Amino acid sequence: MATQENLKTYTKEEVAKHNTKGDLWIIVNSYVYDLSKFANLHPGGAGVLLDQEVAGQDATTVFFGLHRSEVLMKPQYDRLKIGQVQGEKPQIKMPLPGDLSTVPYGEPTWLTPEFKSPYYKQSHRDLQKAVRKFVDEVLYPDAQLCEENGKRASKEVLKAMAENGFNRMRLGPGKHLHGQNLMGGVVKGEEFDYFHEMVLTQELVRIAARGYADGLNAGMVIGLPPVLNFGQEPLRSKVLDEVFRGEKVISLAISEAFAGSDVSGLKTEAVRSEDGKSWTINGTKKWISGGMHSDYFTVGARTDGGLTVFLVPRSEGVETKQIKTSYSTAAGTAYITFDNCVVPDENRLGEVDAGLLVILSNFNHERFIMVCASVRSSRAIVEESMKWASQRIVFGKPLMSQAVIRSKFASMIAKVEAMQAWLENVTYQMCHMTYKEQSRNLAGQIAFLKVYATRAASEISDDAVQIWGGRALTKTGMGKRIKLFQRSNKFDAVLGGAEDVLADLGVRQAMRKMPADVRL
Numbered sequence: 001m002a003t004q005e006n007l008k009t010y011t012k013e014e015v016a017k018h019n020t021k022g023d024l025w026i027i028v029n030s031y032v033y034d035l036s037k038f039a040n041l042h043p044g045g046a047g048v049l050l051d052q053e054v055a056g057q058d059a060t061t062v063f064f065g066l067h068r069s070e071v072l073m074k075p076q077y078d079r080l081k082i083g084q085v086q087g088e089k090p091q092i093k094m095p096l097p098g099d100l101s102t103v104p105y106g107e108p109t110w111l112t113p114e115f116k117s118p119y120y121k122q123s124h125r126d127l128q129k130a131v132r133k134f135v136d137e138v139l140y141p142d143a144q145l146c147e148e149n150g151k152r153a154s155k156e157v158l159k160a161m162a163e164n165g166f167n168r169m170r171l172g173p174g175k176h177l178h179g180q181n182l183m184g185g186v187v188k189g190e191e192f193d194y195f196h197e198m199v200l201t202q203e204l205v206r207i208a209a210r211g212y213a214d215g216l217n218a219g220m221v222i223g224l225p226p227v228l229n230f231g232q233e234p235l236r237s238k239v240l241d242e243v244f245r246g247e248k249v250i251s252l253a254i255s256e257a258f259a260g261s262d263v264s265g266l267k268t269e270a271v272r273s274e275d276g277k278s279w280t281i282n283g284t285k286k287w288i289s290g291g292m293h294s295d296y297f298t299v300g301a302r303t304d305g306g307l308t309v310f311l312v313p314r315s316e317g318v319e320t321k322q323i324k325t326s327y328s329t330a331a332g333t334a335y336i337t338f339d340n341c342v343v344p345d346e347n348r349l350g351e352v353d354a355g356l357l358v359i360l361s362n363f364n365h366e367r368f369i370m371v372c373a374s375v376r377s378s379r380a381i382v383e384e385s386m387k388w389a390s391q392r393i394v395f396g397k398p399l400m401s402q403a404v405i406r407s408k409f410a411s412m413i414a415k416v417e418a419m420q421a422w423l424e425n426v427t428y429q430m431c432h433m434t435y436k437e438q439s440r441n442l443a444g445q446i447a448f449l450k451v452y453a454t455r456a457a458s459e460i461s462d463d464a465v466q467i468w469g470g471r472a473l474t475k476t477g478m479g480k481r482i483k484l485f486q487r488s489n490k491f492d493a494v495l496g497g498a499e500d501v502l503a504d505l506g507v508r509q510a511m512r513k514m515p516a517d518v519r520l
């Protein structure tokens with residue numbers, strides 16, 4: 001393979017001579033590609049390459065109207081590069097791992113050089129840089145592969161994540177981070193706050209593979225806190241260690257075909273043995289993210305006087321079946337059956353019949369994380385669409401020259417900017433409240449923010465589809481991320497509390513604080 005440094009140079013006249021089927025060169029972004037052998041394998045067909053405006057010519061504009069730039073970065077296509085046009089330099093910059101986007105609104109303002117922010121310290125910025133590079137170099141290639149073949153993240157990736165403290169960081173600030181040097185020491189566990197968590201969660205969105213992302217310990221983010229906060233020693237420490245080291249996987253198994261947002265309607269049942277030493281669990285669970293990959297399940301079950309939560313290891317009587325959803329099976333979404341599954345009383349998380357508290361106690365944090373990711377995903381769609389509307393030529397002009405298209409962008413951009421600003425405000429409040437105060441004062445704000453974020457995501461998705469046309473309808477090619485967003489943005493609208501349920505929760509919380517002594 002020719003490297004940038006030792007590339008041969010050719011004049012445009014020399015390249016132009018190679019314009020026939022068996023001897024076919026083209027120029028893209030100042031580089032000369034020999035497509036003589038590749039033409040017959042070209043997914044777009046050989047014929048289009050023989051067009052007189054393509055064969056032997058500079059095909060840069062037409063190329064970027066039809067392909068993502070990552071096509072050129074794939075080794076099998078990079079190999080076709082044989083030289084560079086004399087005196088020319090690339091006009092289109094290929095992104096390097098860790099790069100910030102230069103597309104307007106492609107990054108939140110705090111990552112845009114012209115803007116200031118009161119919220120971010122140096123350690124937030126250092127974490128952002130380190131995580132972005134890690135995501136681009138380590139996670140992205142694995143994610144793209146697995147999203148396609150439906151398999152879980154590779155062992156190497158899980159190990160690298162554990163070594164950098166990802167699993168600990170994803171639980172949010174707390175004692176479990178103390179004494180830890182995270183991401184090679186860019187942030188100390190003691191100073192890790194909700195802004196660090198927001199940065200981490202938003203950077204992870206860049207892997208652009210939603211099924212894989214949900215399979216990548218999303219189950220842990222919601223399944224491990226009950227162990228951390230309500231587990232009994234020594235099992236608690238054992239499980240935390242195993243999961244933090246990336247050796248074991250855990251997921252939260254609450255929802256059932258019988259009950260979703262109405263957790264009090266669960267039918268899975270746990271019956272205590274006569275000697276009180278163990279529990280027998282029977283029932284089913286549905287839509288369990290990461291369930292196929294899990295070694296442990298945090299299970300909510302009906303007991304005599306209410307709900308109780310148990311840590312159930314994958315063991316006799318536990319069976320998981322893959323549910324095929326609208327995104328990749330890399331998410332490991334499972335249907336679980338518990339058939340006379342016996343666990344010792346030491347596996348109980350929290351008091352008997354007090355499971356509702358155990359389940360509800362993490363809901364605000366779960367929703368906060370979902371908002372972080374959803375808002376960043378919407379921004380990624382704006383960035384993708386900005387590029388597309390600038391490079392796509394229709395009626396002889398870039399798509400962006402149409403007022404109707406610009407009006408869609410105005411609406412999309414306003415939404416992502418508003419959501420990020422609101423999210424940063426909520427994050428700031430979280431940093432200055434105890435968890436109890438957050439539940440009292442922020443449950444409504446977070447609920448409204450999640451509803452707003454998922455409604456906006458839906459509208460942004462619709463606008464993007466209209467901007468992209470047919471390309472937004474195929475799983476591969478230029479619009480593949482728009483298609484993925486269309487298929488997956490609704491997950492956030494349903495998981496962690498459906499929109500209408502959350503909206504009502506927010507209003508009810510506000511009404512609890514309504515003073516009795518106010519009148520119009």
Ligand code: HEM
Nearest residue numbers: 033043044048049054059062063066067068071077477478
């Ligand atoms: C270095 C040169 C080229 C390489 C490596 C290449 C590679 C590819 C690949 C991998 C695809 C599959 C779709 C995708 O992944 O985006 C594709 C599709 C296509 N290519 Fe190329 N291509 C090259 C040059 C060109 C040129 C110069 C044209 C100009 C007409 C062209 C026209 C097309 C068309 C029409 C499609 C189908 C697009 C669609 O389905 O939307 N290709 N090409």
